[in-house]
Amino acid sequence: MDSGALFSFLAVDLLLVCVPGADWAYTIAAGLRGRPASVGIAVAGLVSGYALHTALAAAGLAVLVAGSPALLTALTVAGAAYLVWLGWGVVRRPGVPGAGEETVAGEETVGSSRTSVFLRGAAISGLNPKGLLLYLSVLPQFLTTGSAARLPVAAQTATLGVLHMACCALVYGIVGALSRALLSARPAAARAVTRTSGAAMLGIGAFLLVQHAL
Structure with missing residues (x-):
């Protein structure tokens, strides 16, 4: 793997990360519903999910998943169903900045x-599903195999996975911080943006479920 491949992957990855989706929606919703630290915690959670993807891909399990349509479909449907459930919860209880994420008996x-x-x-x-697409379809295109490879495929995969995690941390951190800074003093606007974020999660999940049902 040479520097050209790394920069090419970085450019493609940044484009993918900058496309609003479920990750963006969750970062915005978590930042507005919780305390200021919620943005960092939400981003850390998102990055940890991609760390798992990276570890599995480096171990070669991503190839097995890609070769099993039934397993890939099951993972996609599970992710879509979770997005629907989470998005509905955000739409139903959008909250306001500083209101906290969970309450028990009003506390x-x-x-x-x-x-x-x-x-x-x-x-x-x-x-x-976008993460699955990246690790199963996009990332392998930037791997060098055969005699031209300077590093083992597992090491290359881990390197590209870490680059993706860094891009996610940077972009999602900025998105969460900006949304909170711009909307923290505007409860009505914050509630509307949070509902929109929840609707985006719900819509993405519903679309995927319908797509796999047809």
Whole structure:
């Protein structure tokens, strides 16, 4: 793998990451519903999901998934169903900045909220169909095999996976911070944006479910 391949992958990856989708929607929703640290926790959760993708791809399991249409379909449907469930929850309870993510008997449960934000982020990216597409279809195109390879395929895969995680952390961190900074003093606008983010998650999930049902 040479520097040209790395920069080419970085350019393609940044384009994919900058396309709004479920990750964007979750980052915005988590930032507006929780405390300021919620953005960082949400992004850390999303990145951890892609860390799992990277580890599985480097271990060669991504090839097995790509070669099993039934397994790939099952993972896509599971991710779509989770997006529908999560998106509906955000639309139903959009919240406002600083309102907290979870409440029990009217009191905010900060610890469980942070854990919930992280785990939901990991689940969203771990089951994100766009993430599956990247690791199963896009990333392999930038790997060097045969006698021209300077590094083992597993090491190349891990390198590209780490680059993707870095891009996600950068872009999603900026998106979450900007959305919170611009909307924290505008509860009505924040509620509308959060509902839109939830609707985006719900719509993406519903579209994927319908697509696989046809």
